[in-house]
Amino acid sequence: DAARPELLQTGPMMPMIEAQLSQHFIVHRLDAPDAEAQLAEAGGRIRAIATGVGSTAGGARRVTQALLARLPKVEIVANFGVGYDSVEVAAAAARGIVVTNTPGVLDDEVADLTIGLLLATVRRIPQAERYLRAGLWPKGGFPLSPTLRDRSIGLIGMGRIGQAIARRLAGFGRPLAYHSRRPVEGLPYPHYPDLVALARDVDVLIAILPGGPETHHLINAEVLSALGPTGILINVARGSVVDEEALVRALKDGTIAGAGLDVFAHEPNVPAELIALDNAVLLPHIASATHVTRNAMGQLVVDNLLAWFDGRGPLTPVPETPVPG
Ligand code: NDP
Numbered sequence: 519d520a521a522r523p524e525l526l527q528t529g530p531m532m533p534m535i536e537a538q539l540s541q542h543f544i545v546h547r548l549d550a551p552d553a554e555a556q557l558a559e560a561g562g563r564i565r566a567i568a569t570g571v572g573s574t575a576g577g578a579r580r581v582t583q584a585l586l587a588r589l590p591k592v593e594i595v596a597n598f599g600v601g602y603d604s605v606e607v608a609a610a611a612a613r614g615i616v617v618t619n620t621p622g623v624l625d626d627e628v629a630d631l632t633i634g635l636l637l638a639t640v641r642r643i644p645q646a647e648r649y650l651r652a653g654l655w656p657k658g659g660f661p662l663s664p665t666l667r668d669r670s671i672g673l674i675g676m677g678r679i680g681q682a683i684a685r686r687l688a689g690f691g692r693p694l695a696y697h698s699r700r701p702v703e704g705l706p707y708p709h710y711p712d713l714v715a716l717a718r719d720v721d722v723l724i725a726i727l728p729g730g731p732e733t734h735h736l737i738n739a740e741v742l743s744a745l746g747p748t749g750i751l752i753n754v755a756r757g758s759v760v761d762e763e764a765l766v767r768a769l770k771d772g773t774i775a776g777a778g779l780d781v782f783a784h785e786p787n788v789p790a791e792l793i794a795l796d797n798a799v800l801l802p803h804i805a806s807a808t809h810v811t812r813n814a815m816g817q818l819v820v821d822n823l824l825a826w827f828d829g830r831g832p833l834t835p836v837p838e839t840p841v842p843g
Contacts, residue, residue, distance in 0.1 A: 522542060522543055522544050523542075523543055523544070523565045523566060523827055524543065524544045524545075524546065524560055524563045524564045524565060524566075525539060525543035525544065525545050525546070525564065525565070525566040525567065525568060525823070526545075526546045526547075526548060526557075526564045526566070526567045526568070526589065526592075527539065527545055527546070527547050527548065527549075527567075527568045527569075528548045528549070528567065528568070528569040528570075528580045528581065529548065529549045529569070529580065530549065531568060531570075531598060531816070531819075532598075532812060532813075532816045534813060534816050534817075535568070535598070535816040535819055535820060538820045539568060539820065539823075542820075542823070542824060542827075543566065543823070546560050546564060548580075548585075557588055557589075561588050561589050561590075562590060562591060563591060564589050564591060564592060565591050565592060565593050565594070565827075566592065566593065566594050566595075566596065566823055566826070566827075567581055567589070567592060567594070567595040567596070568596050568598070568819060568823065569581050569595060569596070569597050569598065569604065569605065570597045570598035570599045570602070570604060570819075580604045580605075581595055581597075581604065581605040581606060581610070582606050582609070583606050583609035586606070586609055586610060586613055586615065592613075592615055593615060593616065593826065594615065594616045594617075594618065594822070594823065594826045594832065595610055595615060595616070595617045595618070596618045596819045596820075596822045596823050597617060597618060597619045597620070597819070597836075598620060598815055598816065598819045599619060599620055599806075599815065600619050600620055600621045600622075600624060600678075600679075601619070601728055601729055601755075601756060602617060602619045602728075602836055603728060603729035603730040603756060603758065605617055607730075607836060607838045607839075608838065610838075610839075611838050611839060611840055614840050615839075615840075616826065616832050616835055616839045616840065617835065617836045617838065617839050618819075618822040618832045618833065618834050618835050618836065618839075619834060619836050620814075620815040620818040620819060620834065621678060621834055622678060622834070623811065623814040623815055623818055624679075624805075624806040624811050624814070624815060625678045625679050625682040626682055627805070627806050627808055627810075627811040628679050628682070628726075628754060628805040628806050629679055629682035629683045629685075629686055630686075631754065631780070631801075631804065631805040631806075632679075632683050632686075632724060632726065632752065632754045632805065633683070633686050633687070635752055635754065635778040635780060635799060635801060636666070636722065636724065636752050636778060637666070638778060638799050639750055639752060639776050639777065639778030639799045640663070640664055640665065640666050640669070640722070640750060640776075641663050641664075641665070641666070642660075642663040642664075643799075644799050645660075645796060646660045646663075664748070664750075664775060664776075666690060666692060666722075667692075668721070669692055669720075669721035669722050669750075670692060670693040670694070670695070670719070670720045670721055670722070671687060671692055671693070671694050671695075671720055671721070671722045671724065672694075672695050672696060672697065672710070672716045672717065672719070672720035672722065672723050672724070673694070673695075673696040673697070673707075673723075673724050673726060674696070674697050674698075674713065674716075674723060674724065674725045674726065674727055674736070674737070674755070674759075675696075675697075675698055675725065675726040675727030675728075675755065676696040676698050676702050676705065676707075676709075677698075677726070677727070679726050679754075680696065680698075680726045680727075681702070681705075683724060683726060684696075684705075684707065694707045695707050695708040695709070695710060695716060695719065695720060696708075696709060696710065696716070697709075697710045697711070697712070697713045697716045698727070699711075713736065713737075713741055714740055714741055714744045715744075717741045717742075717744035717745040717746075717749070718744040718745075718746075720745075720749075721745075721748060721749055721750065722749070722750045722751075722752065723737070723741075723745055723749070723750075723751050723752065724752040724753075724754070725737060725751070725752065725753045725754065725755040725759055725760070726754055726755050727755050727759060728755070728756070729755065729756025729757070729758040729759055730756075730758070733755075733756075733758070733759045734758050734759070735758070735759070735760070735761040736759050736760075737751065737753075737759055737760040737761065737765075738761045738764055739761065739764040739767070739768070739773075742764060742765065742768040742773055742774050743768070743773055745774050746773075746774065747772055747773065747774065747775060748775050749774040749775060750774065750775055750776045750777065750778070751765070751774060751776075751777045751778070751779075752777070752778045752779075753777070753778070753779045753780065753781055754780045754781065754805050755781060756781050757779075757781045757782040757783040757784070757785060758783060760779075760783070762782065762783040762789065762792075765777060765792075766789060766791045766792055766795070769792075769795050769797055769798055770791075770795065775797065776797040776798065776799075777797070777798045777799070778798070778799040778801075779792075779798065779799070779800055779801065780801045780802075780803055780804060780805050781803055782803075785803055786802065786803075788800060818833065818834060821833055822834060
């Protein structure tokens with residue numbers, strides 16, 4: 519036992535992760551009833567943190583500066599998910615702590631779901647299915663829907679997943695453009711340094727960029743108004759990137775036509791106003807949620823921790839992380 523490093527798990531994780539963690543580490547739980555006592559007793563020995571359950575619950579920062587201050591020996595924070603906005607990464611970096619995430623293994627899965635949500639929203643697929651199930655078809659056909667055929671599409675974020683979405687969209691034969699801080703070399707799509715200008719020029723916006731303070735409410739009333747009355751917003755990024763109140767207003771008053779959302783500001787709570795709207799398609803943060811992909815993500819969490827304590831360095835450190843010396 520003396521050889522096993524001590525690790526803090528911030529909440530429930532997949533059984534395949536928990537089984538491996540308990541095999542290789544002495545695990546303490548932040549969600550245990552006696553968490554305070556565990557922290558007080560073991561805080562000085564804990565060398566690793568495992569966090570994230572696939573949803574960041576509204577950007578709640580589970581690995582905070584305050585928590586790290588109580589754990590002076592922590593060397594690594596392994597986050598489940600490519601998005602790590604639940605970790606105060608600057609505070610971790612300042613303490614020389616390595617943060618890892620799970621990039622790459624979920625790109626195609628998330629891109630597939632994004633296409634599904636896009637089509638569901640534009641063609642009103644869930645609404646049509648509800649119509650059939652409600653027995654309304656014999657009374658008349660489902661109302662005609664908007665189309666993707668006359669739309670141009672703007673991606674907000676053109677990283678690993680954005681490019682996987684763009685590859686799929688190429689098959690749809692619709693014009694594509696994107697916004698990010700820097701253009702991506704070698705891509706044929708127009709780059710917009712200004713998000714409002716992109717919103718003005720396209721008919722669909724798809725958000726696939728990180729959450730956190732830098733992108734908080736990037737998609738605000740001004741952007742929605744620029745997107746316009748036939749516009750559709752798809753958000754598979756983080757709830758925090760959209761001003762949710764402004765979005766509800768825009769959907770209610772026809773500022774935009776519809777929205778497809780996989781993520782929300784205060785997960786798992788979705789505003790009743792949003793649920794009441796027929797022009798919104800709402801999913802419970804499922805973009806990466808398949809057995810195959812979640813297992814691959816889980817294994818990468820464990821493998822990052824094992825590689826670190828084997829002296830092989832982190833496998834997938836986030837860009838803000840200090841280079842291990
Ligand atoms: P990458 O880091 O590969 O790409 C991020 C993209 O966002 C880049 O194009 C980057 O370009 C852009 N970006 C970053 N900051 C800003 C900013 N302030 N303003 C404008 N653009 C910005 O990430 P991934 O593609 O792997 O993942 C993207 C995000 O998707 C994750 O961080 C996560 O939050 C979310 N996600 C959601 C899932 C879900 O379940 N719904 C599943 C998986 C991921 P540049 O740096 O040039 O600005």
